[in-house]
Amino acid sequence: MKTLRVPEATVTRLSVYSRFLERLDRNGITTVSSGEIAEGVGVSPAQVRKDLAYFGEFGTRGVGYNVKDLMRYTKKILGLDQNWPLILVGAGNLGYALCTYKGFNSRGFQIVGVFDNDLTKIGKKIAELEVLPMEKMPEVIEKHGARIGIVAVPPRAAQEVVDYMVKNGLEAILNFAPVALNLPEGIEIRNVDLSVKLEILTFNLGFKSAQHL
Amino acid sequence: MKTLRVPEATVTRLSVYSRFLERLDRNGITTVSSGEIAEGVGVSPAQVRKDLAYFGEFGTRGVGYNVKDLMRYTKKILGLDQNWPLILVGAGNLGYALCTYKGFNSRGFQIVGVFDNDLTKIGKKIAELEVLPMEKMPEVIEKHGARIGIVAVPPRAAQEVVDYMVKNGLEAILNFAPVALNLPEGIEIRNVDLSVKLEILTFNLGFKSAQHL
DNA sequence: TAGATTGTTAATCGATTAACAATC
DNA sequence: TAGATTGTTAATCGATTAACAATC
Numbered sequence: 001m002k003t004l005r006v007p008e009a010t011v012t013r014l015s016v017y018s019r020f021l022e023r024l025d026r027n028g029i030t031t032v033s034s035g036e037i038a039e040g041v042g043v044s045p046a047q048v049r050k051d052l053a054y055f056g057e058f059g060t061r062g063v064g065y066n067v068k069d070l071m072r073y074t075k076k077i078l079g080l081d082q083n084w085p086l087i088l089v090g091a092g093n094l095g096y097a098l099c100t101y102k103g104f105n106s107r108g109f110q111i112v113g114v115f116d117n118d119l120t121k122i123g124k125k126i127a128e129l130e131v132l133p134m135e136k137m138p139e140v141i142e143k144h145g146a147r148i149g150i151v152a153v154p155p156r157a158a159q160e161v162v163d164y165m166v167k168n169g170l171e172a173i174l175n176f177a178p179v180a181l182n183l184p185e186g187i188e189i190r191n192v193d194l195s196v197k198l199e200i201l202t203f204n205l206g207f208k209s210a211q212h213l
Numbered sequence: 214m215k216t217l218r219v220p221e222a223t224v225t226r227l228s229v230y231s232r233f234l235e236r237l238d239r240n241g242i243t244t245v246s247s248g249e250i251a252e253g254v255g256v257s258p259a260q261v262r263k264d265l266a267y268f269g270e271f272g273t274r275g276v277g278y279n280v281k282d283l284m285r286y287t288k289k290i291l292g293l294d295q296n297w298p299l300i301l302v303g304a305g306n307l308g309y310a311l312c313t314y315k316g317f318n319s320r321g322f323q324i325v326g327v328f329d330n331d332l333t334k335i336g337k338k339i340a341e342l343e344v345l346p347m348e349k350m351p352e353v354i355e356k357h358g359a360r361i362g363i364v365a366v367p368p369r370a371a372q373e374v375v376d377y378m379v380k381n382g383l384e385a386i387l388n389f390a391p392v393a394l395n396l397p398e399g400i401e402i403r404n405v406d407l408s409v410k411l412e413i414l415t416f417n418l419g420f421k422s423a424q425h426l
Numbered sequence: 427t428a429g430a431t432t433g434t435t436a437a438t439c440g441a442t443t444a445a446c447a448a449t450c
Numbered sequence: 451t452a453g454a455t456t457g458t459t460a461a462t463c464g465a466t467t468a469a470c471a472a473t474c
Binding site for chain 2: 019
């Protein structure tokens, strides 16, 4: 079996290309070159071609890529040719924002259950969904066939939440709590830390100032 | 002048180490080794030492690092020895969540102005702040000496927003809109795309399934 | 001194880029 | 055919890791 290891950065860029192609398609553009994609998302043309080359040959030499086709291919590669039901824990402000975030729905993600252990939140509605107590999670996972969970609780509660998610069969976790979580082998996790990139900015601003000295 | 280029990944990890050290400090732990930091945040011990080595010698051979000191050093390196006023554009659900996000305040970030061009939102209060029309931005930037702006508007509005931010003197942008933005030379930008990491998860889940075939 | 752990160098690994043959 | 652009290889670049002397 040919085990090609795809760099995570390639998958990240594929996601970005994919959304850029959707925009071109909405604008009625039918053909695009690696150079135009590169220009549109801020990478090099060679990078675009190399990233695509991990998965096949999608273009026509001398011509470029068919926008609609390449859009479909990239989405399929990312697993976005299907809908993904999501389980969300944490009905605070961040949870609320995620529930109503358009960027999820437009890519086939749908939050199908919102959970919290705060009695003052349980029973309230977020968008169309009633906030449920944690004990209801198994049944919601079962009903929708959910495989992915989102953690939007404070750091100190996060480990307990993912343990519960894993116990109930979720296979992948998107974690918004700024803390490293321990998970069993085979469970995928990615962290979105809202302030890390802000700290990269302050680092760079400080560095820039320092160079004037 | 010794121009050492610090990898962005190093700065990212520094931010993570820094928060881990804060937690150790809160728990009353006074000394820590590179191995313990590595364990706590999920990287290699050599990586921890190498990352720190870009900036100086902070440890004691045979002993490790003083938690409080290293915490202060890492925060200082990241520019977090000062407070950072932030300008936020977009008073939707995401904007609301960012305004109330504890993870910002605990690192010295403070949103000092929230702006929107939606007349139904202007005048409303988010936390302590009144949502202001865009025209008020120059005066708020001036008043607080803000240098960083956060974009939490829909993709199609984002370019116009950053243009306006840059015109009014902001030097760094944290962009939550899933679109590549064009900025003049010298302006720092970082994107936080809420769904990219979700798509890495779906990619990996698909890949895992494929390997069973 | 013996044990532990840093700081740093050199080796390894992997990702990006440049270049060009293939081909529309 | 001439011009354009892909797919792919080889070269370059940069980041991570292993290893160990320094030293507490």
